Amino acid sequence: MIKRKIEIMDTTLRDGEQTSGVSFSAAEKLTIAQLLLEELHIDRIEIASARVSEGEFQGVKGIMEWAASKGYAEKIEVLAFVDGGLSIEWMKKAGAKVQNLLTKGSLNHLTHQLKKTPQQHFTEIAESIAFAKENNIETNVYLEDWSNGMRNSPDYVFQYLDFLTQQPVKRILLPDTLGVLIPTETFEFISKITAKYPNTHFDFHAHNDYDLSVANAMEAVKAGINGLHVTVNGMGERAGNAPLESTVAVINDFFPEVSINIKESSLYSVSKLVETFTGYRIPANKPIVGDNVFTQTAGIHADGDNKNNLYFNDLLPERFGRKRKYALGKTSGKANIEKNLQELGLQLNQEDLKLVTQRIIELGDKKETVTKEDLPYIISDVLDSQTYEERITVASYVLVHAKGIRPSTTLCLKIDGEVIEENAQGDGQFDAFMNALAKIYKTKKMSLPKLIDYAVRIPPGSSSDALCETIITWTNNGKEFKTRGLDSDQTVAAIVATQKMLNVVTN
Numbered sequence: 001m002i003k004r005k006i007e008i009m010d011t012t013l014r015d016g017e018q019t020s021g022v023s024f025s026a027a028e029k030l031t032i033a034q035l036l037l038e039e040l041h042i043d044r045i046e047i048a049s050a051r052v053s054e055g056e057f058q059g060v061k062g063i064m065e066w067a068a069s070k071g072y073a074e075k076i077e078v079l080a081f082v083d084g085g086l087s088i089e090w091m092k093k094a095g096a097k098v099q100n101l102l103t104k105g106s107l108n109h110l111t112h113q114l115k116k117t118p119q120q121h122f123t124e125i126a127e128s129i130a131f132a133k134e135n136n137i138e139t140n141v142y143l144e145d146w147s148n149g150m151r152n153s154p155d156y157v158f159q160y161l162d163f164l165t166q167q168p169v170k171r172i173l174l175p176d177t178l179g180v181l182i183p184t185e186t187f188e189f190i191s192k193i194t195a196k197y198p199n200t201h202f203d204f205h206a207h208n209d210y211d212l213s214v215a216n217a218m219e220a221v222k223a224g225i226n227g228l229h230v231t232v233n234g235m236g237e238r239a240g241n242a243p244l245e246s247t248v249a250v251i252n253d254f255f256p257e258v259s260i261n262i263k264e265s266s267l268y269s270v271s272k273l274v275e276t277f278t279g280y281r282i283p284a285n286k287p288i289v290g291d292n293v294f295t296q297t298a299g300i301h302a303d304g305d306n307k308n309n310l311y312f313n314d315l316l317p318e319r320f321g322r323k324r325k326y327a328l329g330k331t332s333g334k335a336n337i338e339k340n341l342q343e344l345g346l347q348l349n350q351e352d353l354k355l356v357t358q359r360i361i362e363l364g365d366k367k368e369t370v371t372k373e374d375l376p377y378i379i380s381d382v383l384d385s386q387t388y389e390e391r392i393t394v395a396s397y398v399l400v401h402a403k404g405i406r407p408s409t410t411l412c413l414k415i416d417g418e419v420i421e422e423n424a425q426g427d428g429q430f431d432a433f434m435n436a437l438a439k440i441y442k443t444k445k446m447s448l449p450k451l452i453d454y455a456v457r458i459p460p461g462s463s464s465d466a467l468c469e470t471i472i473t474w475t476n477n478g479k480e481f482k483t484r485g486l487d488s489d490q491t492v493a494a495i496v497a498t499q500k501m502l503n504v505v506t507n
Contacts, residue, residue, distance in 0.1 A: 230247050
């Protein structure tokens with residue numbers, strides 16, 4: 001079967017740059033253009049609007065110089081205006097070869113914004129197209145507000161298309177400028193147009209105001225569209241444009257009769273680079289490129305994945321240069337932990353696995369994020385606690401730290417079932433805790449080991465808001481030993497390490 005080719009036109013550098021607060025430097029534009037064409041294999045890219053600024057001119061000029069050396073000049077497009085040839089002169093100086101001419105696709109826009117008749121507008125458009133051709137510049141034409149035009153003034157739209165299809169125009173671009181279309185309308189409107197003008201190339205340009213841009217792109221493909229406009233990460237004005245990543249995945253998975261050129265495995269890396277350049281953060285749950293979209297959290301899902309991949313779908317992370325992860329938290333269960341242990345090359349018996357699972361659930365209840373890199377430390381902490389009988393426990397404590405007041409601790413310690421309470425101040429919260437502990441031990445005529453070193457570290461590769469490990473070195477009767485404590489709070493981790501010490505010297 002010969003597949004129908006759909007062109008993908010990326011407008012991240014033009015329409016995407018209209019995202020509030022986003023502005024690319026000339027060097028950033030060149031880098032993104034190179035990645036879009038050479039890494040992702042995008043068919044065409046729209047990189048700028050004519051006559052905007054000197055910076056924009058230099059950006060276009062730099063991209064066109066590179067594109068000319070690579071044979072990509074015809075793949076680079078610039079938004080131009082019906083302005084008596086000024087846009088064409090600007091493009092000539094910059095070396096641009098393709099204009100996307102912005103015109104009115106609804107009678108409402110034409111009447112109230114331009115205050116012109118259709119014939120006046122068509123005459124000026126014909127002059128712009130002719131002038132571009134004289135200067136060896138190819139023309140595509142945007143019908144701004146086309147979607148509202150089809151809703152409210154379809155006679156005007158078809159009058160305009162009758163005119164345009166007789167002009168030396170390569171493509172006609174149909175934008176849902178305000179993002180108002182629903183999928184059934186998209187299919188209906190584009191079907192009418194492709195049926196009436198079967199030999200004309202039409203592109204569809206979706207906006208995402210109702211979160212329907214990908215659904216509308218799907219309907220456009222069903223209706224026979226020849227090209228789709230997208231942006232990396234769905235950037236663009238207001239709610240943005242149709243996202244490149246999701247649009248590509250949908251076409252590849254649901255339209256076997258259609259072919260596109262895009263290299264899926266590079267989508268994620270390009271997405272992250274654009275995120276870095278723009279500061280426009282990708283939501284963690286954004287399909288294809290979000291941090292969490294290939295992370296299983298529920299333990300039942302991880303268990304199902306172990307049993308014939310029961311929770312997999314066609315969106316395999318490897319397609320997009322990514323890996324599946326299994327989150328660790330209160331809902332993860334043993335199956336998630338086992339998946340992460342496998343990646344670390346670790347194995348636990350069922351009893352130890354149960355203890356580690358319980359510790360992770362406790363951390364999850366405190367809304368802590370546990371990573372794969374935290375696991376060895378949690379295992380060490382949990383299994384270390386099993387090596388001695390807990391005769392002494394820190395039943396409760398209050399740590400006070402306030403500006404202008406010396407830190408203090410009220411400590412309630414349980415020794416062989418007896419509860420003893422003391423209060424003390426110190427140079428810090430943990431120092432105050434140790435002073436209160438020393439008071440209790442003095443009352444009981446018991447001796448405390450001496451603290452000789454105190455170290456805190458974050459598990460390598462972990463998140464700093466998850467766990468920290470406190471390692472305390474003690475000396476007792478001339479013998480040095482270490483205890484470790486693990487918690488999201490540094491002082492609490494030190495208290496955990498101290499409780500271990502108390503039991504080690506008591507046993």
